Amino acid sequence: MSRRIFMSIHEREEDILGIARAAREAGLTIVDIYAPYAVHGLDQAAGFRPSRLPIICFILGLLGAGLKVWFEFWTTAIDWPIDVGGKPWNSWPAFVPVTFEVMVLFAGVGTVIALFITTKLWPGKRAKIVFDGVTDDRFALLIVEQDATFEPGKVRMLCERFNAVYVEEREEETA
Amino acid sequence: MTAETPNVSSDEMPTHRHPGIAESDLSRPWIADRLSRFRVSTRTVRSWHALTAVGAAVLVIGLFLAPARTWASVLLASQFLIGLGLGGLFLVAMHYLTGAGWSVVIRRIPEAMAALLPVGLAAVAAVVIFYPSLYAWTTGEHDTLSGFKGLWLNYRYLLLRSAAYAAIWLLFARALIRNSRAQDTDGALNPRHRNVALSAGFTVCFALSYWLASVDWVMALEHHWYSTIFGVYAFTGLFSSSLACTILVAQWLRGMHAMGGIIRDDHLHDLAKLLMGATTLWMYIWFSQYMLIWYANIPEETIYYVHRQSGTWGPLFLMNPILNWIIPFFTLLPRFCKRDGIILARIAMLVLVGRWLDLYLMIYPSAFPDAPAFGLWEVGIALGTAGVIGGLILRALGRAALVPLKDLYLRESLHHHQ
Numbered sequence: 297m298s299r300r301i302f303m304s305i306h307e308r309e310e311d312i313l314g315i316a317r318a319a320r321e322a323g324l325t326i327v328d329i330y331a332p333y334a335v336h337g338l339d340q341a342a343g344f345r346p347s348r349l350p351i352i353c354f355i356l357g358l359l360g361a362g363l364k365v366w367f368e369f370w371t372t373a374i375d376w377p378i379d380v381g382g383k384p385w386n387s388w389p390a391f392v393p394v395t396f397e398v399m400v401l402f403a404g405v406g407t408v409i410a411l412f413i414t415t416k417l418w419p420g421k422r423a424k425i426v427f428d429g430v431t432d433d434r435f436a437l438l439i440v441e442q443d444a445t446f447e448p449g450k451v452r453m454l455c456e457r458f459n460a461v462y463v464e465e466r467e468e469e470t471a
Numbered sequence: 472m473t474a475e476t477p478n479v480s481s482d483e484m485p486t487h488r489h490p491g492i493a494e495s496d497l498s499r500p501w502i503a504d505r506l507s508r509f510r511v512s513t514r515t516v517r518s519w520h521a522l523t524a525v526g527a528a529v530l531v532i533g534l535f536l537a538p539a540r541t542w543a544s545v546l547l548a549s550q551f552l553i554g555l556g557l558g559g560l561f562l563v564a565m566h567y568l569t570g571a572g573w574s575v576v577i578r579r580i581p582e583a584m585a586a587l588l589p590v591g592l593a594a595v596a597a598v599v600i601f602y603p604s605l606y607a608w609t610t611g612e613h614d615t616l617s618g619f620k621g622l623w624l625n626y627r628y629l630l631l632r633s634a635a636y637a638a639i640w641l642l643f644a645r646a647l648i649r650n651s652r653a654q655d656t657d658g659a660l661n662p663r664h665r666n667v668a669l670s671a672g673f674t675v676c677f678a679l680s681y682w683l684a685s686v687d688w689v690m691a692l693e694h695h696w697y698s699t700i701f702g703v704y705a706f707t708g709l710f711s712s713s714l715a716c717t718i719l720v721a722q723w724l725r726g727m728h729a730m731g732g733i734i735r736d737d738h739l740h741d742l743a744k745l746l747m748g749a750t751t752l753w754m755y756i757w758f759s760q761y762m763l764i765w766y767a768n769i770p771e772e773t774i775y776y777v778h779r780q781s782g783t784w785g786p787l788f789l790m791n792p793i794l795n796w797i798i799p800f801f802t803l804l805p806r807f808c809k810r811d812g813i814i815l816a817r818i819a820m821l822v823l824v825g826r827w828l829d830l831y832l833m834i835y836p837s838a839f840p841d842a843p844a845f846g847l848w849e850v851g852i853a854l855g856t857a858g859v860i861g862g863l864i865l866r867a868l869g870r871a872a873l874v875p876l877k878d879l880y881l882r883e884s885l886h887h888h889q
Contacts, residue, residue: 336889337888390762392762
């Protein structure tokens with residue numbers, strides 16, 4: 297199956313912000329935006345859904361902390377109790393530093409792995425660069441051409457309004 | 472890429488322009504004028520003054536009827552006020568040193584908080600001069616103090632040190648704020664450069680002097696007890712409470728429409744992130760102090776926590792981490808809570824109450840180890856402190872434009888995005 301993609305290249309930050317907002321307001325479907333650096337306010341302009349990674353991060357942190365507390369309790373109070381300075385076996389203050397570290401480890405490493413999974417960045421994946429300039433000094437906006445509402449002429453005019461330096465239509469294979 | 476790539480030579484490139492900068496609201500003279508003439512309604516000022524008057528009345532009566540509790544309360548108030556004043560200067564210094572652009576529009580708030588410093592210093596001076604018996608070591612129990620401690624805890628030397636701390640802080644406060652305000656009129660770059668250098672000096676002097684001051688004025692209340700992390704612990708409370716105060720004032724100014732929407736959700740968001748970080752640092756240091764003492768289990772160290780965990784002190788001791796970290800941290804985790812002025816202001820209020828409780832738990836158990844002393848004197852002086860904070864900050868805000876009008880980074884700050 298394939299879909300038609302409309303790509304518009306811009307040279308300035310305010311143009312890409314402007315066209316992202318205008319395209320969203322015109323009801324066009326923005327596939328993605330490529331920029332050489334993080335542009336503040338771009339995801340709001342394009343109406344992208346906020347990332348759900350923080351929720352995954354939070355759950356993984358809780359999981360790591362919970363597992364560690366259980367493990368420490370099991371080792372020090374159940375499986376192999378050792379008397380340390382006459383303190384009770386299940387002395388929670390002693391568990392806190394390690395629990396904290398394992399929580400950070402789970403949340404940090406787990407979130408990076410989750411990011412790789414959601415963005416399909418497997419090891420050995422080949423880079424797919426839509427336009428050479430986006431790694432240097434150009435901004436690229438990709439719009440999917442939907443059957444009913446899409447009018448290439450109007451979209452071209454929109455691109456020109458925001459000083460597009462280059463516009464291209466292409467066929468993209470989708471899995 | 473098979474298609475021809477556009478090739479625009481650099482001389483054909485249009486001049487780079489940021490969105491909206493040319494249309495910056497501050498270029499309109501009437502806005503700058505409005506920001507320079509910020510005045511609070513007399514009703515608001517009067518209500519803060521009324522609170523101060525209540526506090527003063529309770530203070531005067533308390534000095535005769537319940538001197539021990541009143542003086543302990545005055546010491547608490549002094550540490551609260553000094554914390555906010557120095558914390559304000561610390562925030563200003565940090566933003567200068569890191570070259571932060573986003574925070575320029577809120578800089579006048581921590582600058583205004585520095586006005587609390589003289590009052591706090593006057594309060595602690597009164598305690599040290601008129602009621603030194605709050606510190607048991609001044610009453611002549613010297614023989615039990617070991618070598619260095621015996622040398623350090625000397626009354627005249629304490630007066631000298633206290634005067635030195637006050638001089639250092641007041642001089643830095645005056646210089647930093649004078650330079651910042653001077654820039655408003657001529658827009659020269661020199662004041663900023665001078666303030667960056669001053670901030671570097673202040674940060675080093677502040678770290679050393681506040682550490683020693685918190686040991687002298689608070690930790691020495693129980694002179695046999697010893698905690699090497701106490702200065703850091705006192706600092707973390709100062710950091711989170713001054714951020715909370717900055718947030719409260721910022722949200723109040725937004726509510727008053729005093730600044731025409733200049734402080735936006737994006738600025739609050741960054742302040743909220745700093746507050747989360749500061750409260751977490753407080754928790755980290757609180758626990759570091761607790762755990763080392765718990766682990767080593769040396770009687771002269773554990774006695775500090777034994778008093779604070781027994782009897783009615785116990786619930787208060789547990790309340791401390793709940794107010795200062797658990798509630799703020801988990802409430803501020805979601806993004807929308809950091810951007811909601813009302814939620815954020817409530818959390819900031821909670822952190823300030825938590826700071827009061829934290830200082831209460833540092834100061835009061837030394838004089839009242841058996842049960843917490845709490846009543847008219849504590850409430851009255853706390854209300855008076857709130858009145859002093861509100862009144863002085865509002866007055867200081869009116870002394871200069873609400874925004875550093877000619878700061879180099881003002882435009883960056885106006886267009887700050889999260």
